[in-house]
Amino acid sequence: MSESTTESRNDESDRAAEGEEEPLLSLKNIEVHFKQGGLLQRVLGEEAVRAVDDVSLDIYENDVIALVGESGCGKTTLGKTAIGLQRPTGGTVEFRGEDFWEVPEEERSELRRALQIIHQDPAGALNPNRTVRSTLAEPLKRWNPDMGPGERESQINELLERVGMTPAHDYATRYPHQLSGGEQQRVALGRALLMEPDIILADEAVSALDVSLRIEMMDLLLELQDFVDTSYVFISHDLANARYLAEKSDGRIGVMYLGNLVEIGSVDQILKNPQHPYTKVMLWSTPVLNPDIAEKTANQAPPVRQIDVPDPADPPSGCPFQTRCPEAREVCAQQDPDRTETEDGHEVACFRQEPDHDYWQSPPLEEPQPGEAVEGTTQN
Numbered sequence: 486m487s488e489s490t491t492e493s494r495n496d497e498s499d500r501a502a503e504g505e506e507e508p509l510l511s512l513k514n515i516e517v518h519f520k521q522g523g524l525l526q527r528v529l530g531e532e533a534v535r536a537v538d539d540v541s542l543d544i545y546e547n548d549v550i551a552l553v554g555e556s557g558c559g560k561t562t563l564g565k566t567a568i569g570l571q572r573p574t575g576g577t578v579e580f581r582g583e584d585f586w587e588v589p590e591e592e593r594s595e596l597r598r599a600l601q602i603i604h605q606d607p608a609g610a611l612n613p614n615r616t617v618r619s620t621l622a623e624p625l626k627r628w629n630p631d632m633g634p635g636e637r638e639s640q641i642n643e644l645l646e647r648v649g650m651t652p653a654h655d656y657a658t659r660y661p662h663q664l665s666g667g668e669q670q671r672v673a674l675g676r677a678l679l680m681e682p683d684i685i686l687a688d689e690a691v692s693a694l695d696v697s698l699r700i701e702m703m704d705l706l707l708e709l710q711d712f713v714d715t716s717y718v719f720i721s722h723d724l725a726n727a728r729y730l731a732e733k734s735d736g737r738i739g740v741m742y743l744g745n746l747v748e749i750g751s752v753d754q755i756l757k758n759p760q761h762p763y764t765k766v767m768l769w770s771t772p773v774l775n776p777d778i779a780e781k782t783a784n785q786a787p788p789v790r791q792i793d794v795p796d797p798a799d800p801p802s803g804c805p806f807q808t809r810c811p812e813a814r815e816v817c818a819q820q821d822p823d824r825t826e827t828e829d830g831h832e833v834a835c836f837r838q839e840p841d842h843d844y845w846q847s848p849p850l851e852e853p854q855p856g857e858a859v860e861g862t863t864q865n
């Protein structure tokens with residue numbers, strides 16, 4: 486019997502079984518393939534980089550989903566696709582039941598107001614020549630042109646206090662270079678909140694902060710969630726950050742590998758009952774998150790067959806993790822697993838979830854010999 490709770494409001498099966506609310510945003514079979522290189526490569530028809538490959542995901546009102554995975558796994562591209570900053574090359578993005586890319590352009594710009602982003606580098610996102618007041622006044626003028634200067638001023642002051650920048654009248658007159666990194670990130674968050682967004686993409690938004698400020702910022706994000714009724718898509722390469730935010734909000738963690746969403750579930754499901762071999766690798770590399778696993782694997786080599794991450798322009802055949810997976814069998818190099826539901830109600834893309842799958846009769850994949858090229862694996 487698994488230790489995982491079945492009580493989380495974010496269990497995939499619970500939502501379906503209870504016929505919960507319609508998703509706020511529905512990503513269906515999203516593909517984002519980039520043509521790479523210069524003209525010659527394009528003319529020669531070289532393979533595209535598969536940044537996101539057939540990912541489906543629903544996001545609900547007041548939801549929190551933390552997407553984790555190593556650099557280049559497609560989590561930022563997927564997040565940007567969710568908020569309309571990246572047009573997918575395949576699949577659909579439905580926001581409040583409408584196909585985002587099919588609505589007229591004027592309507593789409595209104596939808597964009599509801600889909601905001603805060604970046605890892607707030608300094609780069611703030612105009613160095615604008616005071617905090619001017620930065621925050623701009624969206625109010627644009628989206629609320631009837632608002633008078635007095636009301637605008639009081640909204641800005643109230644917002645600064647909400648994001649912990651007091652005295653507000655003092656911070657309002659400062660320029661970005663007169664703020665710390667944490668304060669700049671608060672201004673960026675405040676500017677996003679002024680749009681009254683339905684979804685905020687926080688793209689590595691706490692990664693550049695030191696640990697105590699990171700916690701403060703994540704607490705602030707959650708505190709403000711109730712104030713503006715927003716959902717967060719939180720992108721992080723750090724499973725510990727994802728755990729903190731998702732655990733405090735009863736949210737979900739989604740694990741991405743090579744453009745695929747390979748496992749998704751509540752914090753308990755992912756941390757205490759990981760099913761995908763790649764999720765186990767992530768946990769192995771973040772021992773503080775699961776001391777039981779850490780103790781068992783303390784002196785063991787990483788649970789992968791290959792260290793090299795495959796080239797997304799030339800991904801492996803079959804399961805994207807087969808070149809590194811310690812559980813891989815020959816069938817894994819021929820077929821790509823769909824996400825299926827686990828016993829405890831979360832979802833994972835691995836044949837080992839399917840008791841009747843050919844996987845169980847298939848012979849193990851042979852270990853690659855030193856120096857031997859493996860299909861789809863970057864050779865340095």
Ligand code: SF4
Binds near residue numbers: 761805806807812817
């Ligand atoms: S399908 Fe095969 S290669 Fe892929 S994660 Fe499962 S066992 Fe590993």
